Amino acid sequence: MKTQVAIIGAGPAGSLLSLILHQRGIESIVIERQSKSYVLDRIRAGVLEWTSVELLESVGLGERLHKEGHRHDRVKIGWRGSEILDIEFQRLAGKPMMAYGQTKIQEDLYAAAERENLNIIFESSDVEIHDVTTDNPYVTFTTNGETQRVDCDYIAGCDGQHGVSRGAIPFKRRSEFERAYPFGWLGILSETPPLPELVYANHKNGFALCSERNPMLSRYYVQCPLEDTVDQWSDDRFWTELIERLPPSIGEHVVTGPSIEKSIAPLRSQVIEPMQYGKMFLAGDAAHIVPPTGAKGLNLAIADVHYLTEALVEHYAGNSAKLDSYSETALRRVWSSVRFSWWMTVLLHRFPEETAFEQRMREEDLAYLTRSESARKSVAEQYVGLDY
Ligand code: RFL
Ligand code: PHB
Numbered sequence: 309m310k311t312q313v314a315i316i317g318a319g320p321a322g323s324l325l326s327l328i329l330h331q332r333g334i335e336s337i338v339i340e341r342q343s344k345s346y347v348l349d350r351i352r353a354g355v356l357e358w359t360s361v362e363l364l365e366s367v368g369l370g371e372r373l374h375k376e377g378h379r380h381d382r383v384k385i386g387w388r389g390s391e392i393l394d395i396e397f398q399r400l401a402g403k404p405m406m407a408y409g410q411t412k413i414q415e416d417l418y419a420a421a422e423r424e425n426l427n428i429i430f431e432s433s434d435v436e437i438h439d440v441t442t443d444n445p446y447v448t449f450t451t452n453g454e455t456q457r458v459d460c461d462y463i464a465g466c467d468g469q470h471g472v473s474r475g476a477i478p479f480k481r482r483s484e485f486e487r488a489y490p491f492g493w494l495g496i497l498s499e500t501p502p503l504p505e506l507v508y509a510n511h512k513n514g515f516a517l518c519s520e521r522n523p524m525l526s527r528y529y530v531q532c533p534l535e536d537t538v539d540q541w542s543d544d545r546f547w548t549e550l551i552e553r554l555p556p557s558i559g560e561h562v563v564t565g566p567s568i569e570k571s572i573a574p575l576r577s578q579v580i581e582p583m584q585y586g587k588m589f590l591a592g593d594a595a596h597i598v599p600p601t602g603a604k605g606l607n608l609a610i611a612d613v614h615y616l617t618e619a620l621v622e623h624y625a626g627n628s629a630k631l632d633s634y635s636e637t638a639l640r641r642v643w644s645s646v647r648f649s650w651w652m653t654v655l656l657h658r659f660p661e662e663t664a665f666e667q668r669m670r671e672e673d674l675a676y677l678t679r680s681e682s683a684r685k686s687v688a689e690q691y692v693g694l695d696y
Contacts, residue, residue: 312461313462313463314336314463315466327417351410358404359693369413382398386508386555401688433451445461484578485581493529495572511553515530538571576599577599584635591609616638
C-alpha cells in the first residue's frame with residue numbers, strides 16, 4: 309500500500325488526525341492494534357477544554373457534542389473537611405469546559421471515518437517502523453495472518469503510552485522526563501444522576517473527584533494505594549470512602565447505586581523529547597502522559613493533532629517551516645499542561661511518606677486560593693487551557 313501519512317494508532321489522536329488530513333486533501337492509512345469495539349469500550353477522559361470543543365466543531369463533530377455535552381463554568385474543591393473553594397473559570401478566564409466522554413468522541417470519530425471512507429485497519433499486530441531517516445519510510449504489520457507494508461512520506465506515531473513509535477527514536481536521540489506517583493485512581497461509573505458541578509477534594513484519606521458522563525451516568529474517582537485491586541473495593545466501600553472525602557454539604561447530595569464499571573489507573577507524568585525523528589512525528593499519549601488531575605491528556609492529544617495537521621497542510625503547499633518546528637511548538641503547550649497537572653496532583657493528593665508539614669503547606673495554598681482572586685484566576689487560566 310502507499311499513502312502520504314501512515315498513522316499508527318486509532319485512538320482519539322490517530323483517528324482525528326486522519327479525519328482532518330482527509331478534509332484538507334491529504335491521504336492517510338491508520339493502523340490500529342485493537343478491534344474497533346475494544347477501543348470504543350475504553351472508559352477514559354471526560355472533560356474538554358473549549359479550544360478542543362471548537363476544533364471538534366470545526367471538523368463537523370459539533371452537533372452531538374453540543375446536544376449531549378454539559379457545559380461547566382466552575383469547579384469546586386473541597387478541603388480541610390468542610391471548606392469549599394470555588395474556581396469560577398468562566399468568569400475569571402472567560403471560557404467554560406465541556407463534560408463529554410472520550411467514548412462519545414471516539415464514536416463520533418469512527419462514524420465520521422465511515423462517512424468519509426477513511427482507511428482504518430483494525431486488529432493489526434507486529435507494527436514496525438522502518439527507514440524513518442530516509443525519504444522512503446514505511447510501516448509493516450500483520451493483519452488476517454498476512455504481512456502488509458505501507459510506503460509513505462511521513463509516519464505519525466499516535467499509539468499511546470504503550471505503543472511502538474516512541475521506541476523508533478534511538479535512545480541516544482531522545483530524552484525522557486518522568487515522575488511516577490505513589491498512588492492510583494479507582495474510578496467507577498454508575499447509572500445515577502451526577503452532581504451538578506465537577507468537584508475535586510483533598511481529604512486526610514486522600515483525593516476524590518466527582519464527574520459525569522450524562523444526566524443518568526456518574527463518574528467518580530478516589531485515590532487508592534497502587535497495590536489495591538478492584539476486588540478489595542466493594543461498591544459499599546467505594547461510596548463510603550467517596551462521601552467521607554467530600555465536604556458534608558456536597559457529600560449529602562451524592563446519589564449512590566450499583567457500579568457498572570470499576571478500574572484502577574496508576575498516575576504518571578512523562579514527556580519524550582523531541583516529538584519528531586526523521587520522517588516520524590509523535591502525537592498524544594505516545595509523546596506525553598499526564599496524571600488525569602488537570603483533565604489535560606486528551607486535550608493535549610487534540611492540540612498536537614491541530615499543530616501537526618496545520619504543519620502538514622502547509623508543507624504539502626510548499627512551506628515546511630511549521631513542520632520543522634512541530635516538536636518545539638507542541639512541546640511548549642505540553643510542558644505547560646504537564647506542570648499544571650503535576651501541581652494539581654500534588655495539591656490534591658496525600659503522599660504515603662509525607663508529614664504534617666506537607667499537608668499544612670497544601671492547606672496554605674488552598675487558603676491563599678480562597679483569599680486571593682488573582683491566585684484563583686491563575687488556576688482558572690491554566691485549567692481552561694491556552695489558545696492554540
Ligand atoms: P490512546 O487513546 O491511548 O490511543 C492510542 C491507540 O494506539 C493503539 N496502539 C497501537 N496500534 C498499533 N500498533 C501498536 N503497537 C499500538 N500500540 C497502541 C491503542 O490500541 C490505542 O487505540 O492515545 P491518544 O489517541 O493519544 O489519546 C490520549 C487520551 O486517550 C488520554 O490522554 C486521555 O484519556 C487522558 N485522560 C483525560 N484527558 C483529558 O483531556 N481530560 C480528562 O478528563 C481525562 N481523564 C484520562 C482521564 C485518562 C484516564 N486513564 C484511564 C489513563 C481519566 C482517566 C482515568
Ligand atoms: C472524568 O470525568 O473522567 C474526569 C474529569 C476531570 C478530571 C479527570 C477525569 O480531572
